[in-house]
Amino acid sequence: MATLFDEPQKFPLAERLRPQTLAQYQGQAHLVGKNGVISKLLQSDKVPSMILWGPPGVGKTTLARLIGNHVKTPFFTLSAINSGVKEVRQVIEKAKTRAGSILFIDEIHRFNKAQQDALLGAVETGLITLIGATTENPSFEVISALQSRCQIYILQPLSPETLVEMLENAQKQDEWLKKLNIKLKETEALLNLSGGDARRLLNLFELVVSAFPANQDPLVITNEWVLSTAQQKTVRYDKTGEQHYDIVSAFIKSIRGSDPNAAVYWLARMIEGGEDPKFIARRLVISASEDIGNANPTALVIATNCFQAVTMVGYPEAEIILAQATTYLAASAKSNASYMSIKKAKELVRKKGDLPIPLHLRNAPTQLMREQGYGKGYQYAHDYPHNFSPQEYLPEAIAHTTLYDPGQNARENELRKRLKNLWQDKYGY
Template sequence: MLSQTSQNPPLAERMRPTSLIEVIGQQHLIGQNGVIARVISSGAVPSMILWGSPGIGKTTLALLIAKALKRPFHTLSAISAGVKDVREVIETAKRQTRAILFIDEIHRFSKSQQDALLGAVERGTITLIGATTENPSFEINSALLSRCQVYILNPLSEEELKELLRQAMEKDFKLKKKNIEIKSYEALFRISGGDARKLLNLFELVVESEPNFNAPNTEDEEGNIIKNTIEVTDEKVMLSAQQRISSYDKSGENHYDIVSALIKSIRGSDPNAAIYWLARMIEGGEDVKFIARRLVISASEDIGNANPTALVLATTTFQAAIQIGFPEAQIVLAQCVTYLATSPKSNASYTAIKTARKIVQEQGDLPVPLHLRNAPTKLMKQQGYGKNYNYSHNNANNFAEQEYFPKELANTKLYEPAQNPRENGIRQFLKERWKEKYGY
């Protein structure tokens, strides 16, 4: 922990872990069998992208990796750094041994800025650790992404957040002098949105707002110190939060709350509310790509086969909005939002893939039936690959009833068309072919 002599850093900074063993959460990465723990032990740490929501340990993890390996550590913020800054760090790293370059919010780097990293990463001049809250598949150049491992950080659970607060009250040089009682965690968790940094700093704000926080502790008749008692309630948290939370914070909890409200308004077929939340995001200066990407996801997740054109329009919106930019992009986004909100809804495809992935995770890699396997060689044909496969187009209506599942999953029904005109047609199509097998 930082010492008391530090220049009054916020609680989140004072509680920043100084070793991997102090880190709360992310045990799938840094626990005994975690992939990052293993590569640190080997000393062969690859360039990596740390992907996860704000305040769950991306920066801390980068610092601790460098500390554990005793490597030179350089840091840049993609918000303020340019190609010149990147090249200066690379030149410095050439005179060092296996330096680490940490770039926060790397998704904000332009293509040219990301390209400036390629050679140094490929030659091993630097080990790149990039942190992002956005999907790397969309935001990181494919050439750079191919040279990095992507590690996903999980949101902290409520139990982990409680442990974070417990340790703060027990170890922080300011808080341990007080008797702090948390009466309810609901408002703390809701406002912080799983962001540990925001949680700790909000908690500190609430506690320090108490009139008796700075009052000296007293002693009883026997000389025992009686600590001042401070109660943390939902009402106090909300009062403190209202004094600090801005109307729209692109990197914080409101950012995710408002896009959630937009998507849920679309899902609920309310174009009026959806347009309002879109306006909130635009007025807040939200990235056009962030908005458009969410609309593409909504078109498939919430509308799907009830209206496949929704995905086509959303994808076109994504391309058009990026090309023309704000302010004109607001018109394109508004058209897409109202179209999606007033479209028939179905999450049948989304539900089907979630169920299918769960089965795969539970049952592992079941063998592909021989008749479905590809047989490009003579040996494979001799082993029965492709044998007895009935080519659908050689049959009436281009359909041949046969087993397409691994035998362990025969007759498993994953896709259930929703109740809307288009998927009613899909249901009829399936019923004519698979009524006996799947019960359509």
């Protein structure tokens, strides 16, 4: 039976609909809206080097190209997957003919330290304006020297409303789709399978439209039709990062839920998909502190050692180390008390501002400071029985505030008991 697949398009739908102007760009209003920071920069024609950080398919590459079009300067593109120091230096040489040329590096987190170092001089002198795109936290994957020379802008996941609007616009703008009588009856399956990735959404939409018989009219898009057409795609894990956010979410939630069986299954999905072992190990380190904390402090030690070990070993043996750490963390007692304590503390800081530090806790390196009372009355804990003095350590305005509430587990119950003995009724332990 003939289908619309028999009318192949030269380029994928997402590429055909790639915005050519900022006015056509959808989403990221905090960056490119009327009062967006990048909009204001473009109005002044002053574009700094920047890192665009966000999940796949939210418009990082498109935004970089639109910036290049707006400032009308030479625009060079490199992919960190297949480029190295040699290619970086070639671009820098070309840029010498016109300072301020833009170099866009996709997946910059895949550049190693030496490759990133090669950019520093040209970025610092302004010879090139660097725009890097990454799905990974720049704090971990971009060297500090390069970070300090770039503004970091965070691109948010696209809302369901924005994604549906993209589908509707596609039917109005694409020359091929405009010829078809498409009825977009249901969108849930399209949105779920695309995982918030606009590029994936548009290409999936094209796929399910193409699967209709050539003589059918109208083409009614339902959840059932989408799932039946794209069924084989639902079990894929894209090692370039297209799906790893959903998989790692299931992985971490399985550890948090104390299910080592589910956790090791999701681990296997990531390993089979070719996920970077350091990416997995880094999430284990975070989980060890966020979800286990003082219920079992050894978990953080094991997770940290896991990260170091997989860095030294690599695949395939690294999967054994990852499995050991994963099952240990999943089987461990859980507590998010430390995680909650820093959240409460940060909220208190934002609410109360910079409260004055009690004089007795201040450092007093000079005579003038000592005369002002800095350090006066401080009680050195080790000079007192049990190495403890019940002096006040918080600013006066928030004295007696409890931020750390030990979890209900064997280890933290011991901590609670000790704190109760020391502080009596002060903090409600």
